[in-house]
Amino acid sequence: MRAAEFVTRILFAFYEPFKGCDVQRHTAHSCAVEHVMVDQSGCYRGEDGVALAQRTLELLQHHKVPTSPANYELWISHVANVNPDLSRELQTRIDNGQIFDDAANEALHERFCSNTRLTAEMMQASETFARELSDVVSNLRDAGAQTGAYANALENAVTNIEGGMEATDVSSLLASLAAATRAVIENNRQLSERMETSSRQVDTLQSALQVVKAEALTDGLTGLANRRSFDEVLRKATEEFDAPCLLMCDIDHFKRLNDTWGHLIGDQVIRFIAATLRQYAPEGATVARYGGEEFAIIFPSSDANRALSAASSIHQAVRSRQLTRRSTNEVIGAVTISIGIAQHRNGERAQDLIERADACLYASKRGGRDRITTDESPTRATAA
DSSP states (O other): OOHHHHHHHHHHHHHGGGTTSOHHHHTOOOTTGGGOSSOOGGGGSHHHHHHHHHHHHHHHHHTTOOOOHHHHHHHHHHHTTOOHHHHHHHHHHHHTTOOOOHHHHHHHHHHHOHHHHHHHHHHHHHHHHHHHHHHHHHHHHHHHHHHHHHHHHHHHHHHHHHTOOOHHHHHHHHHHHHHHHHHHHHHHHHHHHHHHHHHHHHHHHHHHHHHHHHHHTBOTTTOSBOHHHHHHHHHHHHHHSSSOEEEEEEETTHHHHHHHHOHHHHHHHHHHHHHHHHHHSOTTOEEEEEETTEEEEEETTOOHHHHHHHHHHHHHHHHTOEEEOTTTOOEEEEOOEEEEEEEOOTTOOHHHHHHHHHHHHHHHHHTTSSSEEESSOTTOEEOO
16 A cells, blocks of 8 residues: 555545534534534523522532532533433433432433533544554655665665776675665565554544444434434535425424423333334435424425325324333323425525424414424415
């Protein structure tokens, strides 16, 4: 493998897994970044920030949680109300009287603060790649110095031969050149081995970074694409396809369900809706958890009728299922969803498409929920 090719390969291996991924958001030190719909950094500043910190410390003390940086990160996100999933999980544990021991705290941080961990993994990977590049450059520099010395030896030999030499001197010169040649061959062999070793390490790191990327773009509760992934896929769809469609849906009366049955049941319902969306979404569509109890499907190349057909199947499948509590077989009953569908218009920004689909969704809500509204006509709604 040539040196230039290898250096290029190292750089490609590091950046390729994150092509199309917002790296700046990877490095944001917040476990709630994928759930934040607007910039809420102001709540951490000034008097509000002080009050937030005091409330966080009070809760840590009240629940006997050690005030480590990781635990503080969890609980301040809960107090600031920027991560609904985290808040539901903490509240459920509190309601059930569960203790927050080291194992539980570590598991919570692993589950809900994945961005912090992913950032650490990226930093570690970048440091490893930097070391590999430094080693390659050092090896090439050494090889270049030896090659230069070998070239000088050859030049001197030619000069001596052309100037006339005794037979005994020629024999000594040839022996010297042979030794220098063997040294260059051995150095090249060692360089090749070192680069092969580095190449294997790069393969391992690249595989690890692919896993990191997948985790960074996946919602932890449902396994669907998360908000970051949704934003990127929708942007590409509006730029690269003709008239993509966007479906947005929301679980009806989800807060009431949570208050009645608890947050663990709420999480089960969220996973059920996610599985149903994934089951009925056509091939090539991207199913995402937009935030909380709201979901989205991006149809990159689809007419409105096809999107409406998929929405009708999803709507019917959800409302026809009688849900039960797994542990006791208690009947929870049917859950319904409200759906809005909008089709991209020429020259429209992705954010404009989101706003129109969201307006259709809330038209379904205002119309009585448990129905589908499209942007073809503000009054068109379908309810089973």
